[in-house]
């Protein structure tokens with residue numbers, strides 16, 4: 310049986326992950342586990358941008374993946390890829406590894422009151438989205454679908470934490 314494994318990488322909200330695990334299991338119909346592993350992230354820091362290189366970090370995660378498994382790293386660190394000023398997450402399309410950053414998901418970053426429910430909703434959406442890519446799903450145009458591409462938290466808040474019917478049937482085929 311396939312498995313989804315979440316690895317916190319310098320992520321302070323591990324208790325938030327406990328809240329979203331059952332939802333991930335439900336969406337992908339796969340067991341989801343939490344795996345605490347130490348990985349030194351300093352080599353991925355870019356001092357010019359004061360951010361962490363997501364492409365290099367994801368390459369480092371790839372060898373940790375076991376057979377029939379999807380691995381997703383979750384971090385508080387601010388991630389970037391060279392062409393974008395920041396990213397919420399990154400994944401290999403049809404691959405086995407993904408990455409999500411909670412750095413820009415917290416309301417207080419935007420001068421708004423702290424909201425832990427909103428934070429975990431956003432985190433869940435980012436995790437489902439990036440894992441969706443690992444199952445071969447591309448960006449979706451159906452409003453509300455979790456596979457809609459998003460750049461800002463406001464856009465994240467507008468979509469649901471579910472896959473549209475089309476994406477669901479693609480997922481079912483990928484998992485068959």
Ligand SMILES: [Zn+2]
Nearest residue numbers: 438442448458
């Ligand atoms: Zn995407």
Ligand SMILES: [Zn+2]
Nearest residue numbers: 449454473476
């Ligand atoms: Zn969709």
